[in-house]
Amino acid sequence: MKLIIAIIQPSRLEAVKAALTEVEVFRLTVMDCQGFGRQKGQTELYRGHEIAINLLRKVQLQIAVNDEFVEPTINAIIRGGRTGEKGAIGDGKIFVLPMDDCIRIRTGERGSEAI
Numbered sequence: 028m029k030l031i032i033a034i035i036q037p038s039r040l041e042a043v044k045a046a047l048t049e050v051e052v053f054r055l056t057v058m059d060c061q062g063f064g065r066q067k068g069q070t071e072l073y074r075g076h077e078i079a080i081n082l083l084r085k086v087q088l089q090i091a092v093n094d095e096f097v098e099p100t101i102n103a104i105i106r107g108g109r110t111g112e113k114g115a116i117g118d119g120k121i122f123v124l125p126m127d128d129c130i131r132i133r134t135g136e137r138g139s140e141a142i
Contacts, residue, residue: 046107
């Protein structure tokens with residue numbers, strides 16, 4: 028079992044969800060977040076003054092999958108999250124972490140059956 032955490036552009040969320048549905052991944056958690064990487068933020072004009080905004084809005088997805096779904100899930104996120112054919116700076120990152128256990132609260136099931 029793995030926990031996949033993906034940070035993507037908010038505008039790409041629907042495309043990523045559609046790509047995940049194609050590979051039969053239906054359960055995910057979506058959170059709004061802020062951050063910056065190579066983009067290093069941006070500057071905006073506010074009442075005639077230039078101010079630096081160094082945290083950009085992003086969306087974080089958390090997806091718990093069984094081992095056979097890891098690569099299809101990663102490929103779906105890349106396909107849905109990439110801007111254009113070659114992608115662009117700021118498209119996001121994917122992190123894959125080992126997951127020791129998963130427990131379904133309602134039934135008490137554990138492990139891969141709980142996912």
